[in-house]
Amino acid sequence: AEKVLQFSKGMRKADDKDHYANKRLRLAGDLLAQLFAVAFAAFVKDFQYQVSRSFSRMKKVPNLNSLVRADLITQRFQHALATGNWVGNKTGVSQLLDRTNYLSTISHLRRVISPLSRSQSHFEARDLHGTQWGRMCPNESPEGPNCGLVKNLAISAITSVERDPIPVLRAMADEGVEFLDYRDNSLLKNGIADKEGAKVFVNGVFVGFCKDPIALAAALRERKRKGSLPFDISVSYVVTDSFSEVYAFTDGGRIIRPLFVLDRDGKLKLTQQEREELMTGRMPWSELVRKGVVEYLSAEEEENSMIALSLDQAQANPGKYTHCELDSIALLGVVASLIPYSNHNQSPRNSYQTAMAKQAIGVSTINFQKRLDTRSHVLHYPQLPLVTTKTEELVGFNKRPTGQNFVVALLSYEGYNIEDAVILNKASVERGLARSSTFRLYETEERKYPGGQEDEIGIPDETVRGYHGASQYTKLDPTDGIVFPDSDVEGGEVIIGKTSPSRFVEEFRELTGGEVIKHDSSVLLKHGESGVVDRVYVTLNLDGRKLVRVVVRDYRVPELGDKFASRHGQKGVVGLLVPQEDMPYTASGIVPDLIMNPHAIPSRMTVGHLMEMLGGKVASLRGSRADGTPFEGETLEQLESQLKALGFLPSGEEVMYDGRTGKMLRAKVYIGLAYYQRLHHMVADKMHARARGLVQILTHQPTEGRAREGGLRFGEMERDVLVAHGASSLLLDRLLESSDKTDVTICENDGAMAYFDYKKNRWICPICGEKVKPVTVTMPYAFKLLVQEMVSMGIDIKIEPGDPV
Ligand SMILES: [Zn+2]
Structure with a gap:
């Protein structure tokens, strides 16, 4: 109350709710405690109820042990953890850990999610705040509705x-x-x-x-x-x-971050001896904190300090500063700190890279050969980046890299790299460039149904409903009905045979005179996928039922349409694979692995990309990795002079020759090495077409989506094109003939839909009965459905057929 009065009198400023002094993170322990409190309260309430009920029934003190519902708390925990729905209507509290690659896992574990609604603007909450420095990464945040609400901890923040x-x-x-x-x-x-x-x-x-x-x-x-x-x-x-x-x-x-403590003269408290002991590992970091050489500050305490960005700055003004940053890179998060020369990039590009790094294929986990993730990828030959940052080792990226070093030329080539496409050297791809494997899990279990029915894993009997035909079960082991490991499988093939009781047991009993009809519920390989059966597991689930899991592995050689990205938000799909002999080459015979379009550079201003290419070139020539740490890595001048000393143009450009004609290209070409990531978006998982196929039962229109083998949408805009062109026959073909064409018989007297009475063998009108004047009209089935739905709502619809066409 006093604060409010002081505020109203102008003695106190309003609190800043976006200041990190006023924010607290809720971690797993905190949230689990909250969940436990609610679950325990429910448990106690239930126990009280059970005791009083049993007491009023038996009139004596009951056996308490039998009244304890031990599974109540467990169930609450399991439900909350499985769904992510927490007490207090919070959703998404528990999430499936991102295992795309090591970096995405680390980043996911350091993610901070604001409880603010994503549908409202909350401009101030999404903006960077001064107190975010060193606490939250300024670059790592998604685009779109969650921008600024989903953040990631900076590298040194705890x-x-x-x-x-x-x-x-x-x-x-x-x-x-x-x-x-x-x-x-x-x-x-x-x-x-x-x-x-x-x-x-x-x-x-x-x-x-x-x-x-x-x-x-x-x-x-x-x-x-x-x-x-x-x-x-x-x-x-x-x-x-x-x-x-x-x-x-x-x-x-509270988010706190470590800083060097400065003495009155602006000197570090850290001694040379401590420094050496720390470097050699004889002294742990915590010892520095204990000695007061390094101090962890929270946002409120930072308001009382003066923090120098560097030691030079501190020593230039002795006494002015109380603390000094450990390192300028400490302001970045785990992913952003791995972008070489990110300080030379336009900031949104760094944000794009922080999103893409999490999609890069690497080695997701060391035990990927034993894991059962629904989907995972493994890069066959991961490499350390030639141009690195000093956080690489701290983060552990050096042990699980997610890309390879490509020789990159900035060149246009036959128009196959326009619009961000890239051109790959076919020979490089054949040598194993960016090669990967994809693993997918298929599983099924023998379930038990009410009425004593249960599933049976094994090759189904051919009398069973939905039997796929004998040829579909040939890859299965006849003894257990599961595919043999190492067999080649194609989309639509059975990999686990299973028979289930019919879902509507009672209905069928009447029809079949008591005999139970079973149907084939075998697990098929997803349509459009193929691969080799990697592993087969047969085990029991928690209820003791038989559980079968099959991992299918697919070998993925880069092909047209696969997605690649450098570490600077420069992504593109493969537009062409060129035989090595047709690729341009340099005077020394170097043929690029990848040709990137030079138009991708000026508007995006990813200077860091160009510097990385230069650094990569120097590194490969001198035989040691280059340091591209933002703010302090090897400078452009250093790289240029080294390149010059190595006998190359300091600009990174080289004379190149056309591989097809042998003629010299008329301009010098910028060529160097850049670390490229293969992203998990691959055409093999996306490409889709169909001529004919399934339709929806309700509308008789083709199904939607690749997973359901759906048709390609001919949408409103496409329709408008045909209307504008007057291509009415084509329009009719797309929207009616190739979609949901139906013949409907109506009565000409009153425009109602007539029906056929098979007993009388004639048409009947729901309005004029046997006086019906049946006429058949062609219409989209969806329209017929609309008319029927409106009739069912009590709206009378009359169809007046015009002259027959
Ligand atoms: Zn009629």
């Missing part, structure tokens, strides 16, 4: 753990804080307003007064640095003309 506030209160007492006594309200009675000094708050609770807020904060911080208070608590003060307050926080979920 969260505070909830601590007991008592040690802080004790320390405050030592430093002369006068505590409020809430038992007799003595201080409150005597009037707070007259009390001298600053108010002291611990975890937001007003606890007392102190004489000198700045001295108290300094004293508490000194204890924190000496290790007598936990390193992740925060102490801050606010001193203005109208009020002064000291805040201490020991709660969990």
Whole structure:
């Protein structure tokens, strides 16, 4: 209340709700505790109910053990974890861990999701905030509705753990804080307003007064640095003309980040000896924190500090700064920090790369040969990037890289690389460039149904309904009905044979005189897919039922339409595979692996891409990897001079010759090495066409979507084109003949739909009965459906047929 009054009088500024001092992260433990509290309350309530019910029935104290429903809490946990629906109507709390590659896993684990609704604008909440520096990555956020709401922790940021506030209160007492006594309200009675000094708050609770807020904060911080208070608590003060307050926080979920502590002269507390011990691993990082050489600051405490970006800056102004950044790269997140020379790129390109890095194929997990993910990819020959950043090792990317170093030329080639397409050297592809395998899991189990019916895994009997024909089951083991490992399988083929009881048992009993009809519920390989059976598992599920899992592996050689991207938001699909002899080559005989269109550069301003190519070229020639760490890697001048010393043009350009004619190309070509990622969007999973096929039962129109073998949509815009061209016959063909053409018989007297009475062998009109004048009209089935639906709502529809065409 006092704050509100002070605010209304203009003595206090409004709180900034986007300031990280006012934000807390909720981590797994916190959320599970919340879930447990609700589940336990439900458990207790149920137990009480069970006891009172059983007592009122038996009139004596029941056996309590038998009344405990032990599975209640377990069920709640399992349900919440399986669906992600948490108490308090929160959704998406538990998610399936992204295992596309190692980086996507790490990034997923560091993701922070705002509870704000994505459908509202919330401009301020989506904007970068000053206190986000070093806490949240400024680049790594999705495009679209979640932009700025889904964020990722910066590389050095950690969260505070909830601590007991008592040690802080004790320390405050030592430093002369006068505590409020809430038992007799003595201080409150005597009037707070007259009390001298600053108010002291611990975890937001007003606890007392102190004489000198700045001295108290300094004293508490000194204890924190000496290790007598936990390193992740925060102490801050606010001193203005109208009020002064000291805040201490020991709660969990504050984002804190490490900084070097500077002494009065602007020098590091870190000694050369400590530095060496740290580098050689003789001293752990936590020791530096314990010694007060490095300090973790939360956003509120940062408001009382002055942080130098570099040691040079600190030493230029001794006494001005209290802390120094560990490194300028600490402001970036895990993914963004791996982009070489990202400081030379236009910022959205770095954001695009942070999204694409999570789609790159690498080695998802070391045990991928034993895992049972629904879908996973493995790159056969992953390479370390030639141009690296120093966070690579910290993050572990060097152990699970997600790409290969390509020789890249910036050139246009026969128009097959326009609109961001890229051209690959066919020979490179045949040598194994960007080759990968895709794994897919198929599974089924023997389920039990009410009425004693159950599934049976095995080759179905040919009398069973929906039998696919004897030829479809030849790849199955006749003893268990499961495919043999290492067999080649094609889309639509049976890989696990299974027979299930019919879904409508009762109905069929009447028809078949008690005999139960079964149907074929075999697992087929998805349409359009193919591969080799990698592994077969036969086991039991949690209920003790038979469970069969089959992993199918598909070998993926890069082909036209597969997606590739560099690390600078430059993505493209393969437009052409060119035989090596037709590719352009340099004077020294180098043939590029990939030809990228030069038009992809000027408008996007991905200078980092060009620098990486230069760095890659230097690295490959000198035989050691180049450092492309943003803000501090090898400079352009350094790269140029090295290239010159290695006998190349410092600009990175080279004279090239056309492989088909042998003629020199009339311009010098920029050629170098860049790390390219193969993204998991592959044509083999997307390409789709059909001539004829399934239709929906309801509308008689072709099914939708590749998974259902659907037709290609002829939408409104396509229709407009034909209308505009006056191509009416083609329009009729697409929208009627090739879609849901139906003949409907109507009665000419009243325009109602007539029906055929097979007993009388004649048409009957629902309105004029046997006086019907039947006439057959052709119309889309969807229209017939519309008419019937409207009639069913009580709207009379009359169809008046015109002259027959
Ligand atoms: Zn009629």
